Amino acid sequence: MTLSKLRRRALSAHRQYREWRMIFKGLLSTRHPILAHIIPIRRCNLACRYCNEYDDFSAPVPLEEMFRRIDRLASFSTTVITISGGEPLMHPELDTIIRRIRRHGMIAGMITNGYLLTVERIHRLNRAGLEHLQISIDNLVPDDVSKKSLKVLDKKLQLLAEHAYFHVNINSVIGGGIRNPEDALVVARRALELGLTSTVGIIHDNWGQMRPLGEVEQRIYRTIKALGKRSYARVNHFQENIAHGRPNNWRCRSGGRYLYICENGLVHYCSQQRGYPGVPLEKYTPEDMRREYYTKKPCAPYCTVSCVQQVATIDFWRGPQILEGFTPAPEPEPLVQISTAVGEES
Secondary structure, three states: OOHHHHHHHHHHHHHHHHHHHHHHHHHHOOOOOOEEEEOOOOEOOOOOOOOOOOEOOOOOOOHHHHHHHHHHHHHOOOOEEEEOOOOHHHOOOHHHHHHHHHHOOOEEEEEOOOOOOOHHHHHHHHHHOOOEEEEEEOEOOOOOOOOOEHHHHHHHHHHHHHHOOOEEEEEEEEOOOOOOOHHHHHHHHHHHHOOOEEEEEEEEOOOOEEOOOOHHHHHHHHHHHHHOOOOHHHOOOHHHHHHOOOOOOOOOOEOOOEEEEOOOOEEEOOOOOOOOEEEEHHHOOHHHHHHHHOEEOOOHHHEOOHHHHHHHHOOOOOOOOOEEOOOOOOOOOOOOEEOOOOOOOO
């Protein structure tokens, strides 16, 4: 066995230990965030028509400001920080941001479209200490809706399989707006062929609400789920109801156990409910987190934001929610966002 393979195995075992420790810590106490998403840049190098989480002009959040936000999250004993966007690889000091997360002992993850990955960039992420990376692939060939296609990204997946010391998950998508649902199965099989893990996301609308799958989509969804390996990131039994258009009965802990920090430093429930509670992270307190832990979110029954659901699983059996939450705006028409499967959603 080569030195590279030995190192990968050692790092994988260490990640699994940290993940189980994260779960154990979450079971012992409800007074800390399990997962926080932070946005270091809203700008993206792509313009996928379904996406509502990017622009083409925003500047990167200054490094010192990112440090303050990471340090603040660390003061809450946050366990995992996932970097998202926009496209986080466009931030010129991303490696330093990842190192800051790891310096606090928190698990560091990232969601990217993968376009900017090179051998040199992957090695830099290795050295920075990145532990998880996810790419969502929407189709086999680019179209006018999405450029995140297997044809374009397959070379990037090969580079990741060969050089990445961090865990790589490929998320394929099905549901409304996806023209060829069979593409998702090809993407999933290719990911597993390369030794990466695979998950499947169900398309949702601008507010993270579900659209039931058709018969063909359900068959493909079940096939992909049967292919994948099990891990804490595959806690996605919520999707069974989503696939059939049924509501889920669960306690959303966003604002408490899950925090979404936008590029302006405001705390939101998630990427699809930006504006609630909309408090600056620097002013967010443990008391705010306790309030939101016990607050019932009216959008929860038809939510498809899987990372929030995964986090809530730890507390499903305790902490009945007695406070009423916000009143969401009317549901918009276009389908604009897809669920993700690792600590993300974007």
